[in-house]
Amino acid sequence: MITTLRHLLVDSWAGRAAAILIFLAFIGWGVGDVYSNMGTSSSNTIVTIGNRTITPDDLARALSAQLPAAAQQMGLSDPSHLPDGTKQQIARQVLHNLVIQNEVQLAGERAGMVVPDELIRKEIFAIPAFHNAAGQFDRSMLNDRLARIGITEKRLIQMIREDIISRALLQGMGASVQAPTSLLNRLFAFDADxxxxxxxxxxxxxxxxxxxxxxxxxxxxxxxxxxxxRTTEYRHAKMVVMTADSVAKTIEVPDDVLHKLYDFQSRTYNMPETRTLQVLTFQEESKANAAATAWRNTNAWDAIQKAYPDAAAVALPHVRESDIPNPELAKAAFGAPANQISGPTKTAAGWVVFNITDVVAPHQTTFEQAKPELRDQVQKQEAPEALQARLKQFQDAIAGSTTLEKIPSNLGAVPAAGSLDSHGLMQDGTPAPIPGDAGLRQSIVQHIFSQKKDAQPVVVNGPDGSAFAVVVDEVHPGTRRPFAxxxxxxxxxxxxxxxxxxxxxxxxxxxxxxxxxxxxxxxxxxxxxxxxxxxxxxxxxxxxxxxxxxxxxxxxxxxxxxxxxxxxxxxxxxxxxxxxxPGAEADAASLQKELSAQYVQALQADIPAALDASLEKTVPVSHLNTNLFNQVVASTSPGNAGGAQ
CATH class of the missing domain: 3.10.50 (Chitinase A; domain 3)
Structure with missing residues (x-):
């Protein structure tokens, strides 16, 4: 588990882009800095390496992203059940990874590496999340995605710049590693004999x-x-459950915020006519004519693609005329009848034959119509942060109540009560209506059947940053059924x-x-x-x-x-x-190739560890605030990407 945390890079650009976007998603909407009031800049720094620092928020975000995966690898459905020692170990490895990431950037500075703006621009333009339906970079898509995850364009550029430096320094390391033939033969014999x-x-x-x-x-x-x-044991329990969804419903969103979001997403709510296209592009008019005739006879998109494998085939679902990068095709497609093979049409890209399979008329969604959806967007984006901000109030309210009947309604905590068995079923065999998803409900049921009757309720951390408290006020133990x-x-x-x-x-x-x-x-x-x-x-x-x-x-x-x-x-x-x-000859080539790849990958994974040691000797850590590190680890929960305001 810990070894997997050591990888500094994702092997492919698609993987790196996904990793960047997943990481950004943990940042949340407008995340506040819970540690910003801890004192001076030195007291708000966990680690200093050269002229670079790692802040509590850096560690909290990275750690909260790792905890769910670590719990899953240990067979735990709820990351809050990770032992404290394991959580500390994961946190130390996460901090170490952050140190190495900063060491790599310092190495790039010492080497005089400068990333041209044009290269950063190309990298950003290549991220699929910023593409429109036609597969082209769309500035409005970029703005929308960044607004949704709550980061600035400047921060994105910085992340891309650092990623390019890391790849320039580290890519190719271990490329010449090979697996010994004698070892591969032994591994093959073990698996295939x-x-x-x-x-x-x-x-x-x-x-x-x-x-x-x-x-x-x-x-x-x-x-x-x-x-x-024996008959089934039933317990009657009162519970109060607070989740991101329950908190979201209590978040008030001013109309001016909704108006701004509506204006920002005007492309979504003011739709011109859109069409769904199936397009074949040929370089020769004769082939395009033949394909058009064949397509009209079969009217089958899959079949025509197989019949003309040399043609460039693309499907464009629900695109605007402005979304189509080929202007001649755009004009022809939006003037052609639906459900009829059209073309060949001469364009700059070649001869195109196309079919319009769906046409959606222009439509506009007014602000009042979009308001519920917009409010839901904002509430869901702000809910994780609000949930963490309210935990202290929730804990105080639980500590002052032995019956769970005095919990403030404005916290977003949902009360529930009823009798259930250890499987979460009521006496009629139906699931008890416990708030939350399946993982949270399971955690609550387990706690009900492990808690003593009339015990003082305490706040328990559940999956995805949720929290709950229960009071068991009745226990009906199973009784031995009569022999007859x-x-x-x-x-x-x-x-x-x-x-x-x-x-x-x-x-x-x-x-x-x-x-x-x-x-x-x-x-x-x-x-x-x-x-x-x-x-x-x-x-x-x-x-x-x-x-x-x-x-x-x-x-x-x-x-x-x-x-x-x-x-x-x-x-x-x-x-x-x-x-x-001995193993079958049919398995030899494919299995030995797979074993070789696995062995090489394992060796290549060890190379960054050797680099780690070298970089840390060159620029050692000059400041480590252990107390602050421990505070962050204690307060970080899965899915909580930052602090509470």
Whole structure:
């Protein structure tokens, strides 16, 4: 988990662009600096490296972006359940990555690297998020996206500039790394070598129970398995839940803000006629004419693309005339009838043949019509920050209430109460209407069934920055159901246990004989002989999916000529390994190529670590505020990209 945090660069431009935009998304709308009032500039700096600094907000944003992924890798649905020690470890690695990013920028300065403005311009113009429907850079799209995520164009330019410097310094490192052939052969043998084995499956239900159980046997089973015959435990709880969605509904947005946003998004709300086009472009008029004729006969877009693979094919959904980069095509397309193959038409790009599959008439959405949507946009953008800002008030309100009935309504906390079982179901079997998404509801239910009755409520951090508190005021523990009411269930359970025991005994006897020679010989003349699967061939890359995972894993640990017995979900298994074969030639080329790529990637991932050490020696960290670091780690929660105002 920690190793994956060490990567400084994303391998492709598309990945880097996505990473930049995802990172920007964590910044939020108008994020305030919660640490801005901590004192002097030195006291508001966690780390100083040369003339560069890492602020609490830098660390908080980076850490909040990493915590959900770290929790997922540890099998936790809720990042708030990460142990404090693990969170500290992740925070130290995140801080280290920030240090190295700054070290790389300092190295670029020492090398005299200057990024031309034109190169930055090209990089920004290439980001797909800033393209219109025609795939062209659109200044209004850029402004809209930056406004939505709350950063300035100056900040974006700075990020792109630093990314270019990092790539210039680090790209190509490790490009000559190669995987040794001897190592690849051993790795290939491990994955591709085949085990040949005879396999027998003995189902639990394969043996009939000869006699019905006596009442004494049933009573003994009933007494020995009390947990199997109890009624469901229900708990009545009161809860107060505060999420970004619940807080959003309480955020008031002035009309002047909505008017500005409406004007800014006027392109969205004042739509001219739009059309959906399917276009083929040819360099030769004769081919364009032939394609037009064929297209009119088939009227099938997929088929015509396959018939003319050399043509440049593009679909333009719901574009304005001004969105089409080819002016001749734009004029022709917006003058042509719908659902009719048009062309060939001569354009600067070549001869075009096209079809208009949809036409949407011009329409305008008034401010009053757009107002609910605009308000929802602003509320959702401001909600995460407002949620964090209100947590202190929420905690104070919970601390002053033992019944959760005095929580201020203006906080955006949603109250709920009811009886439910440990699966979150009410007595009628329907899910309890607990506020929040599935992850939050699960966290609340778990807390209800771990909290003692009438215990003082406390604020619990939930997924995505949410918070809740519960009071368990009634507990109705499950009771043992009377023997007479569950007699049929006891008979079924007793019978299943007897069958399993009989199957175990029979399989053990066969296993004992198989160990003396082979499984096939042990089954000669036995009723199970017809169920024997001979010469089953498996490898780690081609497992037999009909075998349970524990049987597959164990089979690779058996030596040739040996036998093992295993238990699956519904049967016992005997496996006798009879032979071993090298991997199939058909797998060699593709698997060795994949193994080589993985090995090279692992080595290349280690190179930045060596660079880290070198850069840190050149410009060591000159200031580290441990107390401030600890404060940031303690206050940072997943999805909280910054501070609260």
């Amino acid at each position: 085949q085990r040949v084995m005879d396999v027998l499956r003995v189902p639990f239900t394969s043996t009939a129970v000869s006699a019905a159980p006596t009442d004494e046997q049933l009573h003994r089973y009933y007494d020995n398995h009390p947990q199997d015959f 009411d569950v007699r049929d269930q006891i008979v079924q359970a007793w019978t299943a246990e007897q069958q399993r025991h009989a199957a175990d005994t029979r399989t053990t006897a066969l296993f004992t004989e198989a160990k003396k020679s082979t499984l096939a010989k042990a089954l000669e003349g036995q009723a199970e002989a017809s169920s024997l699967r001979k010469d089953v061939t498996i490898s780690r890359i081609h497992p037999d999916q009909s075998l349970p995972q524990n049987v597959l894993r164990a089979a690779f640990g058996l030596k040739v000529g040996t036998t093992g017995m295993y238990e699956g979900p519904d049967a016992f298994w005997i496996v006798n390994v009879t032979g071993q074969k």
